[in-house]
Amino acid sequence: MVKLEGIHKTFGKVKAVDGVNLQVKKGEMLCLLGPSGCGKTTLLRILSGFEQPEEGKIIMSDKDVTKLPPDKRPTSLVFQSYALFPHMTVYENIAYGLRVKKIPSKEIQKLVIDALEMVGLSGLEERSIRQLSGGQQQRVALARGLVMKPAVLLLDEPLSNLDAKLRVETRIQIRDLQRTLGITSIFVTHDQEEALTISDRIAVMNKGKIIQIGTPEEIYNHPNSEFVADFIGKSNILDGSYKSDMDGKANFVLSNSTISIQILPVENIGDQPRLILRPEQIQISEEVNTNPQVNCLPAIVEHITFLGEMIYYHVRLENDARLLVPVYYASTRRYKEGDQIYISWDINAGKILVK
Ligand SMILES: Nc1ncnc2c1ncn2[C@@H]1O[C@H](COP(=O)(O)OP(=O)(O)O)[C@@H](O)[C@H]1O
Numbered sequence: 437m438v439k440l441e442g443i444h445k446t447f448g449k450v451k452a453v454d455g456v457n458l459q460v461k462k463g464e465m466l467c468l469l470g471p472s473g474c475g476k477t478t479l480l481r482i483l484s485g486f487e488q489p490e491e492g493k494i495i496m497s498d499k500d501v502t503k504l505p506p507d508k509r510p511t512s513l514v515f516q517s518y519a520l521f522p523h524m525t526v527y528e529n530i531a532y533g534l535r536v537k538k539i540p541s542k543e544i545q546k547l548v549i550d551a552l553e554m555v556g557l558s559g560l561e562e563r564s565i566r567q568l569s570g571g572q573q574q575r576v577a578l579a580r581g582l583v584m585k586p587a588v589l590l591l592d593e594p595l596s597n598l599d600a601k602l603r604v605e606t607r608i609q610i611r612d613l614q615r616t617l618g619i620t621s622i623f624v625t626h627d628q629e630e631a632l633t634i635s636d637r638i639a640v641m642n643k644g645k646i647i648q649i650g651t652p653e654e655i656y657n658h659p660n661s662e663f664v665a666d667f668i669g670k671s672n673i674l675d676g677s678y679k680s681d682m683d684g685k686a687n688f689v690l691s692n693s694t695i696s697i698q699i700l701p702v703e704n705i706g707d708q709p710r711l712i713l714r715p716e717q718i719q720i721s722e723e724v725n726t727n728p729q730v731n732c733l734p735a736i737v738e739h740i741t742f743l744g745e746m747i748y749y750h751v752r753l754e755n756d757a758r759l760l761v762p763v764y765y766a767s768t769r770r771y772k773e774g775d776q777i778y779i780s781w782d783i784n785a786g787k788i789l790v791k
């Protein structure tokens with residue numbers, strides 16, 4: 437449905453978008469996820485035609501739209517700031533784009549009423565924008581995008597101005613609506629949880645480049661780099677060296693120690709392999725775990741963070757490496773700072789990052 441080929445865009449010395457290739461399938465919800473300044477907004481503006489790339493091609497529904505202005509593209513862009521007209525009513529805001537396209541008033545009325553119903557704002561037609569809450573304004577902005585019946589809906593951090601609870605509710609509604617309408621969407625966010633919960637696929641960006649693209653589970657379980665492992669979810673990342681032996685087994689020996697961890701064998705190991713362990717895969721116990729399928733190491737509880745439903749134990753290994761071990765508050769006994777404990781994890785759980 438959407439295809440980007442070799443897109444480059446620089447502002448002065450800044451490579452805002454640095455050779456992006458991307459394909460989005462029909463009906464798919466794709467998230468562009470990355471830290472602030474990595475080029476997400478620029479890429480959306482290039483898709484919508486508000487910005488011209490220096491190099492590259494943009495195809496939508498098999499048509500080359502690279503040179504087309506925004507109003508000739510099958511896209512609607514929902515801005516981070518909403519960009520609503522504050523002096524106009526809800527109705528007039530949503531109708532605006534249709535009027536520009538010279539759609540007859542009768543038809544506009546029906547389309548606006550439908551769009552308002554989709555976003556759950558029926559009855560607020562005559563309100564002025566100033567009389568709406570942030571969440572309602574966000575929905576007007578969404579309705580204004582949807583009313584144009586775009587083939588591709590582009591959303592630039594549409595939830596970032598909402599408070600935490602409303603953000604969670606609204607993202608579910610947007611996802612439901614997107615699925616129901618089957619509308620191809622590109623959703624920009626810097627919030628990894630948002631990306632994991634609403635996407636069919638996620639494209640992780642850094643410094644103008646796409647670092648990895650995949651389903652939320654692929655990205656979470658098989659990050660291709662330290663950047664992705666660290667940006668998505670929490671990670672324990674350990675330094676060491678890789679040792680494989682004859683009978684298809686492998687070990688990872690932690691730096692500055694003789695601590696040897698069983699891992700699954702890896703091919704093409706680079707110079708500086710690192711072991712990543714998702715915190716939730718680690719268990720904490722008083723007793724040593726002798727199951728041969730797990731790694732078990734002694735550690736000391738160095739610091740404890742209480743988060744309500746969870747407790748984060750920050751533990752230190754014998755080589756001074758630090759790991760985070762989250763535990764549900766209700767699930768186990770509690771430990772104190774300074775306690776000598778054991779941590780263990782399934783030998784399949786550790787993943788080697790190959791540089
Ligand atoms: N109009 C512009 N003029 C100069 N630099 C810009 C402009 N737009 C974006 N940039 C720069 O390009 C980079 C990417 O910006 P942006 O696409 O807004 O990132 P994101 O949306 O991921 O936060 C940043 O370094 C930003 O400062």
Ligand SMILES: [Mg+2]
Pocket residue numbers: 476477478
């Ligand atoms: Mg942005």
